[in-house]
Amino acid sequence: GGMLPEGADAVTPFEDVEEQTDTILIDKPIEAGSCLGLEGEDIKIGETILQNGTFLHAGHIGAAASIGIGELECYEKPVVAVGVSGDEIAEIGETLGPGEVYDTNSYTLSAVVFKSGGVAEKLPIVRDSVEQIEEALSSSNADIITFTGGSSVGERDLIVDAIRNLGEVIFHGITVKPGKPTLLGKVGEKLVLGMPGYPTSCLTIANVLLTPMLRKMSRSEYKADSNLVEATLSETVTSKSASHQVIPVKLSNGTVKTVFKGSSVITSMSNADGYIELPDGISEIKAGEMVSVTLL
Template structure:
C-alpha cells in the first residue's frame, strides 16, 4: 500500500496545504483499516438489508412432503391414460386433503382424492388433475385430461434440499431471502454488525433546521444529508452532535468511546477555527489531510484507537463528495458491503466539454439531455442545489484534462440501488 504523506505534526491553519495526497492513496489507507465487523444475531423478520456472516444450511427440505401444486384431484397418473373430452374416465372419490389436514390412510387402486393447493399428496398417488378438467357428481369424479406421474405435484426438496446451502456468506439479504430463511423454520440469523457512526457538526454559525437563526447564521444541511447517506450504506447512527467551534468540546466528542466511525463536518480546512485536523493528530493519528481532488480537497482521515475518523469539509457539495469517496466506503466495508458506490451507472456521450485539470480528480455534476451529457457545475462547492438539479456525476481522473464532445463517459446516477 502506498504510504500517505503524514501531516499530523503540521498545523495548516492560515497557511494552506503544501501538498495533497492522491485519491488512490486515500482509498488504499481506508481499505487497509476497515476489517469486517463481528457478527450479531438478528430476528429473521428484521434481517432484510443486512449482510449474512454465516451461511444458511437447510435443516429441513422444502417442501418436506409431496404437495399439490393445483386445486383438483389427486390420483395415480398411470390410471388416467386415454382420458379426453370424448372419453372421460371416472373414479370414485375416497376422501379429501387440505393444507395442514392430510388424507389419512391408503387410497384404493382406481380411486381419487379431492385436494387443495399445498395439501400433502396421499401416499401412493403421484399426480393432480386440475379442477377445470374434472367434474364431480354423486361421489364420483370424471376427468377429461390425462396427467403424467408427477404432474402438478411439488416434490420433496424441490425448492430446497435438506442439508444444502440455502444462502451463502456475504450475501446482502433481500426480502425474499429472509422469507426463504423463514420457510426453513429459522428465527435468527448471524449477520455482520452494523457500523456505529457518530456525526459531529462544527461551526458556531450552524443552527438546527426548524429553530430561529440570526442573519449571519446558516441551517445545518450536512447533518441531514449525512444521516441519509449513513443509513443508505448500512451504518447505525450512534449519536448526532452540533458542537460549535470550542476545541475542548470537539476533542471530547472525538475521543469518546462507542463509535466505529466518526464523521466530523466542517472545521477541516485551513481557517483559524478549523480545529479538527490538529485535534485528531493530538488524540490519535491524522493519516491524510488534503487530497488532490475537486471539490473536497480539505478532506482528511485518521484514527483514534480503532475508531476511524473522517474530516468532511463544511461546504455541502464537498461534504457529500468526501463522504461518498472516503467515509461511505469505510462504512460499507466495515459492514460487509461492496466498497464501490451504490449508484447505478450508465454510459452516455459528452455533449459539451467537461473541463478538468491534470493532477487532481474532478467530481463533475452533470445533466443528461437529448444531446448527451453536459456539466452542470464545475465549481461551487457550497451550491447544494447543483446536486438536486443534476442527474448524476462524472469522475475525471487525475491524469485527464477532461472529456471532449463525443466522448463516451460513465455517469453515476443520483439514485440508490
C-alpha cells in the first residue's frame, strides 16, 4: 500500500523474489503496471457510490469509509413493543402454578421483529384487565404495539375494548386460519396489532402481517417472492374451511409435508421450514402437485 518510488513502474510480490547478498533474483517476467493501485481507478470524482434508500451491507459501509465518510444518514428501525396478556401466563424462570404456561409469544415475536428490521421492546405481562391493557397501550412510545391474547371475537374482547376506549379499531377478524381473531387498531400515532394467544396462530400472523409491515416501515428491501421455493407436495391437503389457510410444512429433498399439529402447540412452527397457503375457495391440493413454500 505504499507510494511507488520515483522511476519505478511496477511491483513484484515479495514471495516471487529470491534475496541474495546485495541483490535480488527475480525469475518471472514483470510487466509495467503490475501490482499497482492507481489513483481513482476504483471510485472516480463525481461517481455515486450509494443511492438513497439503499439497504446497507458491509460492502456499502466499506465504500463510504474508503472516501472518508464515517457517518451515513439512515432511517430509524421501527420500535415494536411486544405485549402479552393473560392470567395464565408466567415469566420464564418462575415456577408454574396450576393451569399456567410460560410466555412463548414475547420471545417468538421479538425474534420476528429483529429478523424483519425492527427493535423489540418486551413489555411486562398484562393480566386479563381492560385497565391494565389501556395502561400498557398509553405508556408505550413504540411505533407498533403487538398484543397477544384477549382479542377473540366473543364476550371478553379485552384488547378490542381497550383500543376503542383510547383510539380506533381499524379491523377485527380476518379470514385467515390460523389467526382469525387478529385485529389492527390505532392509538394516537401508534399502530396496535392484536394477535391470537395460541403460539402457532400468533407466529403465523407475525410472518404474514407483521413482517411486511416492518419491512415497509424500515424501508428495507422486501420482495414477497424472494424467500419462495418450489417443492412437490408429498400428501394431499384438504380444507373444509372458507378461510385462507396458512399451513406450516417441512422440506426434504425437494418434497414438502405438513407439520401442523394444532394452533396451541409451538412445535407446529418449530418443526417447520416454511409454510404453504391454501387460498379461500380452494378445497384441495393433491399429492404430487408443485407448491410454493415461503421459507421462515
